[in-house]
Structures are given as structure tokens and as C-alpha cells.
Amino acid sequence: MSAWKQSTAAELSPESLAALIRNEIPAIRIENFADAEECAAFTKAVYDSPDLKSYSVATPTHYLGLVMYEYRQDGGRKQEFFDAVPEAVAAQEKLYKQSFDVPQRFRDLIGAHHPGDVLVPSEPDYGDYCPVVVRIASNGVHLHADYAPYNSPDWAIGGIEDQITWNLYTQCPSVGGETTVYNKPWVPAEGEDPARGLPDGSVETDDSIESFTFAPKVGEVVLFNPRNPHKIAAGATEGEGRVSIGSFLGTKGADLWMWS
Numbered sequence: 032m033s034a035w036k037q038s039t040a041a042e043l044s045p046e047s048l049a050a051l052i053r054n055e056i057p058a059i060r061i062e063n064f065a066d067a068e069e070c071a072a073f074t075k076a077v078y079d080s081p082d083l084k085s086y087s088v089a090t091p092t093h094y095l096g097l098v099m100y101e102y103r104q105d106g107g108r109k110q111e112f113f114d115a116v117p118e119a120v121a122a123q124e125k126l127y128k129q130s131f132d133v134p135q136r137f138r139d140l141i142g143a144h145h146p147g148d149v150l151v152p153s154e155p156d157y158g159d160y161c162p163v164v165v166r167i168a169s170n171g172v173h174l175h176a177d178y179a180p181y182n183s184p185d186w187a188i189g190g191i192e193d194q195i196t197w198n199l200y201t202q203c204p205s206v207g208g209e210t211t212v213y214n215k216p217w218v219p220a221e222g223e224d225p226a227r228g229l230p231d232g233s234v235e236t237d238d239s240i241e242s243f244t245f246a247p248k249v250g251e252v253v254l255f256n257p258r259n260p261h262k263i264a265a266g267a268t269e270g271e272g273r274v275s276i277g278s279f280l281g282t283k284g285a286d287l288w289m290w291s
């Protein structure tokens with residue numbers, strides 16, 4: 032484990048993107064990725080969507096699209112996952128029609144700051160991954176870590192080298208909803224099921240471990256390295272939503288693979 036070279040988030044540049052991938056900085060923030068009107072339209076489309084689903088975790092978290100997390104547990108349901116991709120992508124495309132094509136704008140922007148291509152990977156003999164997921168996480172998300180070589184070793188994405196994540200926030204609670212990232216790249220403990228992605232919880236109380244906390248703003252994209260344990264605080268006011276859309280990005284040679 033090595034210390035971050037700065038304690039604050041960086042602006043997006045080719046250098047900061049490379050540094051984030053190497054876990055040398057805590058985060059990148061891209062303000063005004065989308066304007067207030069676009070975010071309001073997107074948020075409304077999410078709440079109005081008939082396609083919202085729930086995660087099978089203790090804290091109620093809704094999502095729209097497809098998340099690997101649900102399909103990699105208990106040995107994995109690969110066929111089911113890839114069978115569900117076209118419908119998930121179609122549900123997300125309906126949102127873009129009511130607002131704007133979020134992943135396309137993101138791919139164009141990030142592609143201009145990365146030497147290789149930004150691709151949605153395919154699983155040989157199964158099909159394409161789902162590029163993004165939309166989430167309503169108003170009640171927070173427990174401490175966890177995401178790193179495909181550990182949590183999905185039998186999937187194509189398990190072959191990536193380094194993993195970062197990005198999210199656009201289209202609705203944020205006025206109080207609460209902060210994300211905290213701890214600089215201690217996850218290594219699964221002996222006897223733990225890595226598919227669950229549960230890091231050692233002592234990072235939350237160990238003062239020797241650097242952390243970075245951000246309260247997202249509407250319209251901004253924040254990227255961080257999700258192999259670092261991270262959590263989301265609940266919104267302080269009941270009924271205030273936290274809506275985001277994003278994905279993982281994994282390095283594969285010069286390219287970035289994008290999946291959810």
C-alpha cells in the first residue's frame with residue numbers, strides 16, 4: 032500500500048486518469064458533465080421507469096439495468112446474466128430518449144483522455160456485457176470493494192489489470208449521501224468468498240489509513256478506484272433520493288473495458 036500523492040480530487044486529464052488507474056490519487060471530479068435540466072429529465076425517467084429492480088442486500092437499493100454482483104454469487108449464473116443484457120440495455124436506452132445518452136457522452140469524453148479504446152467487452156460464447164447501471168441508493172451502501180480479478184475470476188472481466196469506476200449523479204440528497212474511499216486496496220481474506228467483495232472493516236476506524244470523502248453534486252461525474260474499500264452514507268432526510276448512472280472501467284492492455 033502506498034500513500035496517495037495528493038489528498039484532494041483531481042480534474043480530468045490524461046495524467047490524472049493514468050494516476051487514478053495506478054491508485055496514486057483518490058478521485059477525479061468532472062463538474063458540469065450534465066446540466067440541471069438534463070439531470071432532472073434523467074431522474075424523472077428513472078423514477079417513472081417500469082424496469083426498476085432491487086438488490087438482494089440488506090439495505091434497499093434499486094437499480095435499472097444489470098449488475099454482475101447479483102449473478103456472480105454462488106458459483107455464478109452466467110447464461111442468465113447474458114440472456115438478460117439486451118432487455119437491460121433496452122430499458123436504459125428508454126431513459127436516454129427522455130434525457131441524453133449518458134454512456135455515449137462519457138465514452139467520448141474519457142476516450143479523449145485515454146490512449147486506447149473504450150469498449151464494452153464480450154464474454155466468449157455468451158455475448159456483450161451491460162455497459163452501465165442506474166442506481167437509487169438513498170439509504171446508503173455498506174462497505175465493500177470491487178475488483179473483477181478477485182470477484183469474477185471465471186468471467187472475461189476477471190482478466191482486466193486495474194479497475195476504476197465512474198458515476199454521474201443526477202439527484203443528490205441535500206444532507207448525507209457522501210461516498211468514502213479508503214486507501215487500502217482490497218485483497219480477499221482467507222476463507223472469505225471474494226464474490227461478496229467484503230473487505231476488512233477495520234479500515235473505517237484505523238487512523239493510519241488515508242480516506243477520501245465526497246458529497247456528489249448534481250451533474251458531476253466522480254471517478255475513483257473501487258478496489259479500495261468504499262461505502263455510501265444514507266441521505267439524512269427520508270424521501271430524498273440519490274440517483275446515479277455509471278460503470279466500472281478495467282484496463283486491458285491499452286484499452287478500457289466498460290461494464291456494470
Ligand SMILES: [Fe+2]
Nearest residue numbers: 175176177257
Ligand atoms: Fe462499489
